[in-house]
Amino acid sequence: MEKTDCARCPLRRRRLFKDFSPDEVRFMESFKIGEELVPAGGIVLSQGESSPFLYTVLEGFGTRSILLEDGRRQVINFVFPGDLVGLQAALMGEMQHTVQAASEMRLCVFRRARLWELFSDRPDRAFDLTWIGAVEEHFLGETIATLGQRDALERMAWALARIWRRLSALGLRVNGQVPLPFRQSELADALGLSVVHTSRTLSTLRSMNMIHWSKQLLHVPDEEALLALAKLPVEIEQTRPLM
Amino acid sequence: MEKTDCARCPLRRRRLFKDFSPDEVRFMESFKIGEELVPAGGIVLSQGESSPFLYTVLEGFGTRSILLEDGRRQVINFVFPGDLVGLQAALMGEMQHTVQAASEMRLCVFRRARLWELFSDRPDRAFDLTWIGAVEEHFLGETIATLGQRDALERMAWALARIWRRLSALGLRVNGQVPLPFRQSELADALGLSVVHTSRTLSTLRSMNMIHWSKQLLHVPDEEALLALAKLPVEIEQTRPLM
């Protein structure tokens, strides 16, 4: 697959992401070894396996999830364009979770073996990498707080509000709608709810006129209201570095 | 407070931690600016505030927790000797959670402003820092899976098994007991349970003879059994870098 060169990377134009210096663009250009397409439903990285690659998502959506021994599954979070996946395996040896495509995904491919080079030659990029890890960690902390403290309605509002905000910041909102290619069972596994209760909770949110979700499209008529229900502060999505 | 020099750091001797090269010791020696004591109950870092410092825990135990607007609290995880705290604030500007001492803590103090120097001069240490972030992230993922998928008994077994293993690996097991200076309400807030149900769950575990916990001391008669109840693989605690 031919690679789009980083200089004209469509993602980096988005306000959500930090600008690169020309130097950084050049480095990433050399760091990137290609692109990969994963079909909807495909596995990007598999729990328990190591991978010679890490990836930045260019397009498409996915999930990170942990499989328990007894078959239960927990979706750790959702993966959106701009997210880096595979860093764990790159650092720790093997993936501790599975990354799966929910819609077709286009990925930017980096070679794990060259990660050390990044640390020794490009402290700025190494810093960004650590920064990305810290943001991820913060987000997981918020997720823990949500699962630990909030009830089903709040959890659902929280998840949808986060998705809505993120996709909006990515410029994926068209006609007041964002794409939402997840199934209810994935939401359920992300929020620690049963599929049945997920369905009921969604219908409550619909009847409250907080969301409209059908045909893989989500519309939020009153963002403030949903954020309030989710008890999320009305802050802006912070600009983040891109790998 | 006079500082113990890194060359004879008591923590680094423990098997749990990676060895430093003499070079690294020298660098850390210069990176460390002092030590600090925080009394039991004291706040180390406060959610929403920034901090000019980051810390490595030398002794003592604590919690990281998120305060929700309505007063609910979620304990994200427990903090043990060897853990690094304050990296989030150092990178992202302000703390997203609070770090509080559960017992008296002795901390190694580093200056945030010199973090950049670490990245530019010491790629090995920068790599370790990122590594620490990745491990933390993995652990939070496991926590999410626990809160999302497991019932009260499994959660409690999981938490106590993790604490038991970690403290054992730290060499803090004496006479088959590890110190456990947390209150039940802290366990409750960590596991998303009410204090009442936490007490009941603990008494179930006791009656199953899985744990003995009194007077801030925890004893696990049959580690395998507890790990099995917690559905935790019987792996060794991985050696980790120390900052």
Add this chain to the structure above:
DNA sequence: CGGCAGCTTGACTACGGTCAATGACCGTGG
């Protein structure tokens, strides 16, 4: 048209929350 996956709805159940009373322990002050 048939079959399957995903969603919805109803009926019942149970895990864990809430409220409340009591007990154990400890530090403080009369």
Add this chain to the structure above:
DNA sequence: CCACGGTCATTGACCGTAGTCAAGCTGCCG
């Protein structure tokens, strides 16, 4: 030295949120 009050843990009674089981429904694809 003991009484008092505070914090933390325990226990009982009751209740509610969310899980389970099961039956239908919808839409899609072969």
